[in-house]
Amino acid sequence: MDRLLEINGLTKKFGPITAVDNISFSVDRGEVLGFLGPNGAGKSTTMKMATGYLSPTSGNITVCGSDVRRNPIEIKRRIGYLPEGAPLYGDMTPHSLLNFVSDVRKLSREDRRRGIEQAVESLHLERVLHQPIETLSKGYKRRVGLAQAIIHDPDVLVLDEPTDGLDPNQKHEVRELLDRMSSTKAIIISTHILEEVDAVCSRAIIISQGRIVADQMPSQLEERSRFHNAVGIRITPDNAEKCMSILHDISEVRSVEQVIQSSGLSELVAFPHNGGDIIGPVRSALDQNGLMVDEMFVEKGRLEDVFRNLTIGGAPNESGDDTGGVGVQEVANHA
Amino acid sequence: MRNTWIICRRELSAYFTSPVAYVFIVIFLALAGGLTFFFGNWLERGQADLQVFFIYHPYLYLFLIPAVGMRLWAEERKSGTMEFLMTLPISTGQAVIGKFVAAWIFAGIALLLTFPIWVTVNFLGNPDNGVIVTAYVGSWLMAGGFLALSASVSALTKNQVVAFVLAAVLGFVFLMSGVEIVQAFFRAWAPPKFVDSVAELSFLTNFGDLSQGVIDVRDILFFASVIGVALFINTAIVEIKKSA
Numbered sequence: 397m398d399r400l401l402e403i404n405g406l407t408k409k410f411g412p413i414t415a416v417d418n419i420s421f422s423v424d425r426g427e428v429l430g431f432l433g434p435n436g437a438g439k440s441t442t443m444k445m446a447t448g449y450l451s452p453t454s455g456n457i458t459v460c461g462s463d464v465r466r467n468p469i470e471i472k473r474r475i476g477y478l479p480e481g482a483p484l485y486g487d488m489t490p491h492s493l494l495n496f497v498s499d500v501r502k503l504s505r506e507d508r509r510r511g512i513e514q515a516v517e518s519l520h521l522e523r524v525l526h527q528p529i530e531t532l533s534k535g536y537k538r539r540v541g542l543a544q545a546i547i548h549d550p551d552v553l554v555l556d557e558p559t560d561g562l563d564p565n566q567k568h569e570v571r572e573l574l575d576r577m578s579s580t581k582a583i584i585i586s587t588h589i590l591e592e593v594d595a596v597c598s599r600a601i602i603i604s605q606g607r608i609v610a611d612q613m614p615s616q617l618e619e620r621s622r623f624h625n626a627v628g629i630r631i632t633p634d635n636a637e638k639c640m641s642i643l644h645d646i647s648e649v650r651s652v653e654q655v656i657q658s659s660g661l662s663e664l665v666a667f668p669h670n671g672g673d674i675i676g677p678v679r680s681a682l683d684q685n686g687l688m689v690d691e692m693f694v695e696k697g698r699l700e701d702v703f704r705n706l707t708i709g710g711a712p713n714e715s716g717d718d719t720g721g722v723g724v725q726e727v728a729n730h731a
Numbered sequence: 732m733r734n735t736w737i738i739c740r741r742e743l744s745a746y747f748t749s750p751v752a753y754v755f756i757v758i759f760l761a762l763a764g765g766l767t768f769f770f771g772n773w774l775e776r777g778q779a780d781l782q783v784f785f786i787y788h789p790y791l792y793l794f795l796i797p798a799v800g801m802r803l804w805a806e807e808r809k810s811g812t813m814e815f816l817m818t819l820p821i822s823t824g825q826a827v828i829g830k831f832v833a834a835w836i837f838a839g840i841a842l843l844l845t846f847p848i849w850v851t852v853n854f855l856g857n858p859d860n861g862v863i864v865t866a867y868v869g870s871w872l873m874a875g876g877f878l879a880l881s882a883s884v885s886a887l888t889k890n891q892v893v894a895f896v897l898a899a900v901l902g903f904v905f906l907m908s909g910v911e912i913v914q915a916f917f918r919a920w921a922p923p924k925f926v927d928s929v930a931e932l933s934f935l936t937n938f939g940d941l942s943q944g945v946i947d948v949r950d951i952l953f954f955a956s957v958i959g960v961a962l963f964i965n966t967a968i969v970e971i972k973k974s975a
């Protein structure tokens with residue numbers, strides 16, 4: 397494995413504020429790392445340091461084997477960066493901006509042609525290529541920002557909220573683009589869209605108040621959710637009561653909640669003990685009682701729920717690297 | 732070098748895609764011409780030279796150059812494009828010089844557009860064109876001095892109005908340090924050597940010779956050092972501000 401980005405003990409203080417607090421992680425070629433965390437958690441600050449814009453208060457950053465502070469120009473060559481909010485020169489057109497960036501990045505004639513062509517095509521910029529950037533819609537600005545980050549085919553791609561403001565089609569296309577590029581690069585994206593983590597990331601880091609509170613594969617994160625392996629049931633309201641009591645009586649089921657009432661159906665969720673498999677017992681109990689349900693499904697777990705547990709309620713545990721089921725136990729039972 | 736030129740080219744094209752450039756040039760030309768004809772009584776003087784034209788340049792620059800320089804870094808910081816620019820593989824020094832040179836070229840273009848007055852004076856009489864060329868070069872050097880000061884001040888703030896005011900004040904200090912009132916103020920308590928060196932720092936004093944066609948290497952060195960030192964400080968400010 398090719399370690400393209402390595403961050404060690406990174407800390408950034410803005411006066412009294414500690415925006416990033418002793419963060420360490422690394423990203424290999426082929427990985428897409430999702431950077432999650434509430435507003436003000438320190439995601440953008442970490443990215444600004446990794447790309448050589450901000451200087452860390454302490455800690456080390458290594459990109460493709462070079463130290464960011466020692467070889468700032470060299471590492472900037474290897475990185476493609478979309479800063480938060482995609483700030484770009486409004487007076488330029490996407491065409492002139494991409495050419496400007498290719499100039500600065502010293503692309504050969506051939507690389508430039510291919511780089512610009514591919515970026516324009518995959519981000520669908522043809523229509524706005526000669527329109528001043530300041531007159532573009534938010535989504536198009538973001539796409540131009542993405543295009544300038546990828547034209548030089550960088551080893552490391554750092555994208556701060558790349559899909560913010562994109563329409564659903566574009567979001568989908570950008571995810572596919574990231575997927576295509578992922579095998580040859582190390583990619584970090586920050587996002588507030590949790591489904592995106594499932595869709596594109598091979599790993600996710602959740603940070604809260606400047607600290608890493610989780611660093612796992614999305615599926616592992618989902619397992620930390622109290623919804624992991626829970627069974628959801630949609631049933632007509634008349635039968636909801638009965639169904640609820642049947643579920644309660646199953647020994648493998650820890651608790652049952654009535655979640656919502658939608659489109660004339662009641663939705664119940666049966667939670668297992670410690671994330672165990674309960675679909676079998678639930679199914680046979682319902683069969684035995686001859687209860688017809690409209691729908692039944694097993695939940696993988698909800699990132700939203702994990703995210704909330706890890707990031708609400710003040711500072712993370714002092715113990716730091718908590719890989720256990722934080723939050724799952726204490727929240728589970730109020731059915 | 733190459734990066735500096737790339738930055739410079741981008742900046743220059745930015746000037747001419749915005750109306751600011753044209754407004755600036757029109758105002759510069761109107762003021763330069765107006766001051767020469769109405770206050771300088773250029774035609775009535777009956778002398779074939781551009782003395783009264785150049786004599787107003789320091790005062791014109793005092794207000795007009797900060798208007799060009801104020802946006803150099805303040806705008807970049809305000810709009811966030813500084814982050815985009817400074818995460819490209821260029822050094823801070825290259826960005827500082829590139830931006831400065833673009834603005835200086837722009838000021839040079841405005842200055843060159845005053846050429847009709849030169850044509851006129853040649854049409855009406857027989858001026859010493861060597862003197863005029865020297866004065867033009869001196870004027871451009873002085874513009875560079877004002878501009879470098881404005882650029883570094885612009886890096887201090889996100890607010891262009893603040894940048895303008897600070898640059899004008901700083902320019903005023905450099906402009907006036909040779910004037911009798913300021914000199915008298917220093918002479919009252921400071922040793923003569925110090926008073927002289929304050930006078931040496933004056934844009935007016937250093938421009939004075941050049942504007943009359945006297946090529947004094949010290950004057951040229953003076954403006955070159957002001958530009959050099961100011962841009963060095965500019966680079967340091969950008970570094971500090973971006974890392975803060």
Ligand SMILES: Nc1ncnc2c1ncn2[C@@H]1O[C@H](COP(=O)(O)OP(=O)(O)OP(=O)(O)O)[C@@H](O)[C@H]1O
Nearest residue numbers: 410413415433434435436437438439440441442975
């Ligand atoms: N230049 C600065 N000066 C002072 N404080 C700053 C500065 N930049 C960021 N901060 C603070 O650092 C903390 C982390 O900010 P950061 O922008 O990294 O958050 P984020 O995780 O990207 O949030 P968001 O999801 O809203 O983008 C915040 O408390 C913010 O107020």
Ligand SMILES: [Mg+2]
Nearest residue numbers: 439440441480
């Ligand atoms: Mg952010």
